[in-house]
Amino acid sequence: MNTIELKGVSKIYNNGVKALDNVSFKMNQGEFITIMGQSGSGKSTFLQIAGLLDKCTSGMVIINDQDVSKLSQNHLADIRKKSLGFVFQNFHLNAHLKLYENIMLPMLINEEYKTKDEMKKKAMELINMIGLSHRINHYPGELSGGEQQRVAIARAMANNPDFILADEPTGNLDSKNEIIIFEELKKLAQSGKGVLVVSHNDAVIDFADKIYIMKDGALEEKKNAE
């Protein structure tokens, strides 16, 4: 999967809220793109639609030149599972699984991992990356907000996706850890992954190849002032 594209996408929720208004966007693997904007402007809605977790009301979502509305549910599920990694705004960790088991969870539905040992080895690599090797047997409820967030980021990388979509991945982190996370995401983009980050955090600006601003459901690219 090489590209994610939206053409004239609008989203009106059942309660009548127009969360996206005629949004067009395209990103390639290897790019680090950031979306900024006020609370309620439509950023999470955009990420959910670009990541095939929700459907738009009008317009088109195109993946690798294929209109996703023409793909079967199975095909879409396959794309989500193998090609997309999500970091959700509120983590969505499983409270009943230990840290390393949370990270292994997406691997269980990936045929590329043959044994639990293989999955655990990969989970340990990712845990090392996020600096939580001393916490592997902890449950999410025993971790700080920032630690849970780092687990969610590691989990998004479990299946080696082509694109990582992250909603406020540093919302609960201190400045040292937020830079570590942005550096990791930047490395992933440089290694050829597409990284799409929703953030309120100005620190992300130094890492992004492109910055977009969401305002009242409309997306606009921010050009450098001079």
Ligand SMILES: Nc1ncnc2c1ncn2[C@@H]1O[C@H](COP(=O)(O)OP(=O)(O)OP(=O)(O)O)[C@@H](O)[C@H]1O
């Ligand atoms: N499931 C839903 N049903 C109805 N309205 C929704 C739903 N989800 C979001 N909205 C509304 O759509 C608008 C955009 O919401 P969204 O969550 O995309 O904003 P956001 O930019 O991510 O905000 P934040 O920075 O606070 O996370 C808001 O007005 C919100 O109230």
Ligand SMILES: [Mg+2]
């Ligand atoms: Mg949001």
